[in-house]
Amino acid sequence: MTTTRGGLLGVLSRTDSPRRETLRAELARxxxxxxxxxxxxxxxxxxxPRRLTLLAQVGIEPDALxxxxxxxxxxxxxxxxxxxTRLARAKAEDARDVIANDKDIADAYVLxxxxxxxxGRRILVKPRFIEEAVAALQLLSxxxxxxxxxxxxxxxxxxxxxxxxxxxxxxxxxxxxxxEAYIASREWRGKAxxxxxxxxxxxxxxxxxxxxxxxxxxxxxxxxxxLLGEGFPIHFNWVKIGESDPQ
Numbered sequence: 001m002t003t004t005r006g007g008l009l010g011v012l013s014r015t016d017s018p019r020r021e022t023l024r025a026e027l028a029r030x031x032x033x034x035x036x037x038x039x040x041x042x043x044x045x046x047x048x049p050r051r052l053t054l055l056a057q058v059g060i061e062p063d064a065l066x067x068x069x070x071x072x073x074x075x076x077x078x079x080x081x082x083x084x085t086r087l088a089r090a091k092a093e094d095a096r097d098v099i100a101n102d103k104d105i106a107d108a109y110v111l112x113x114x115x116x117x118x119x120g121r122r123i124l125v126k127p128r129f130i131e132e133a134v135a136a137l138q139l140l141s142x143x144x145x146x147x148x149x150x151x152x153x154x155x156x157x158x159x160x161x162x163x164x165x166x167x168x169x170x171x172x173x174x175x176x177x178x179x180e181a182y183i184a185s186r187e188w189r190g191k192a193x194x195x196x197x198x199x200x201x202x203x204x205x206x207x208x209x210x211x212x213x214x215x216x217x218x219x220x221x222x223x224x225x226x227l228l229g230e231g232f233p234i235h236f237n238w239v240k241i242g243e244s245d246p247q
Contacts, residue, residue, distance in 0.1 A: 022100040022101055022106070023100060023101045023102075023103065023106040024096070024099070024100040024101070024106040024107055024156070024158075025100075025158075027106055027107040027156070028107065028156055028157040028158065039233070039236075040107075040108070040109060040156070040231075040232055040233070041063040041064075041105050041107070041108035041109070042060070042062045042063055042108055042109045042110075042111060042227075042232065043062060043063060043064045043065070043066050043095055043099055043105055043108045043109065043110045043111070044062040044064075044065050044066070044111055044112075045066055045067060045068050045091045045092050045094065045095035045110060045111065045112035045113075046065065046067050046068075046091070046112065046113065047065050047067040048217060050198070050216055050217040050218070051113065051217050051218045052065075054213055054216060054217065054218045054220055055218070055223075057220070058220055058223075058224060058234070059234065059238050060223075060227075060234060062111075063105055063108060064099070064104075064105050064108070066094075066095040066098050066099060066110075067095075068090070068091040068094040068095055068112070070087070070090050070091060070094060072087055072114075072125070073125070074123050074125070078123075079121060080116060080118035080121065080123050080146070080148055081148060081150075081164060083116060083123060084114050084115070084116050084148045084149065084150040084164065085150045085162060085164060087114040087150070088112050088113055088114040088150035088151060088152040088162070089112075089150075089152045089160070089162065091112035091113075091114060091152070092110050092111070092112035092152035092153070092154050092160070093154070095110050095112060096110045096154050096158070107156040108156065109153060109154065109155060109156060109227070109230065109232060110153070110154040111151070111152070111153050111223070111226075111227075112151075112152045112153075113149055113150065113151050113152070113217070113218055113223075114149065114150050115147065115148065115149040115192045115214075115217050115218075116147075116148050116192050116193075117136075117140075117145055117146070117147055117148075117192045117193030118145065118146045118148060119139055119140070119143070119145045119146075122139075124136050124139070124140075124145075124192065124193045124194065125192075126190055126191060126192055126194075127188060127189075127194045130183055132194070133183055133188040133189075133194040134179060134183060136188075136193055136194035136195075137174060137179045137182065137183075137188075137194055137195065138174075138179065140171045140174075140193065140194075140195070140204075141171055141172075141173055141174040141179075142171060142172065142173035142174070143170070143171065144168055144169065144170040144171075144207075145168075145169055145170075145171075145193065146166055146167065146168055146169075147166075147167045147168075147169060147192070147193070147214055147215045148164060148165070148166055148167075149164070149165045149214050149217070149218065149219055150162065150163070150164050150165075151163045151164075151165070151219070151222060151223060151226060153226045153227065153230065155230050159230075161226055161229070161230070163222055163226065165210070165211055165214045165219040165222050166210060166214075167208065167209065167210030167211050167212075167214045167215050167219075168207075168208070168209040168210060169197070169205060169207070169208050169209075169215060170205070170206045170207040170208075171204045171205060171206065172204055172205075172206045174204060178204075182195070182200060182201065185200055187199050187200055187201065192217075196216075197212070197215045197216060198216050
């Protein structure tokens with residue numbers, strides 16, 4: 001009897017203490033009253049040079065980078081749209097949790113993206129080895145494929161916005177020599193589908209329907225619309241660019 005009672009008291013003592021609220025949650029509550037005039041901050045849940053370059057192209061410079069290290073492997077039977085949405089949201093939530101008690105960026109917007117290449121239901125992950133890259137290019141040769149990017153934006157009050165951008169790309173038929181030369185260039189490393197449209201592989205593309213920047217890694221039109229829809233002052237930076245122009 002004594003042992004059972006002691007065990008029950010131990011369980012109660014472990015579970016009845018409230019969990020401490022994060023700084024992010026505290027600021028979200030206080031913001032309507034005391035933080036309205038502050039310029040919002042943006043955290044990018046990525047360290048991709050391509051995504052940073054694309055954001056800079058439209059005058060957006062993240063205040064911090066918090067890349068995620070989640071497992072990006074597809075689950076058994078997972079469809080392309082389900083996979084890309086799950087990964088984008090997981091990256092955004094991971095970055096949000098990392099900054100939740102950081103006094104400098106706790107109340108920042110968090111933007112994450114994930115891009116995959118799919119042929120029908122088949123998902124082409126980023127090749128790790130030459131053999132995987134060769135197989136990807138052979139599969140894409142002479143046929144159409146889809147490039148899917150899921151965007152996830154988490155506002156300072158933790159509202160979540162998700163969007164998928166779908167671009168269709170058709171490759172010309174690639175010769176053995178072209179594939180071998182492209183593999184030798186090493187441009188395929190770390191690229192969804194084993195190619196970079198903004199590089200040498202741009203000459204493989206016969207037709208593209210949809211967003212070009214989506215294929216590069218970040219669909220700018222949709223990113224801009226999401227941020228503007230949440231009140232993020234993108235155009236403020238455009239004015240600053242104009243003011244710094246000596247002409």
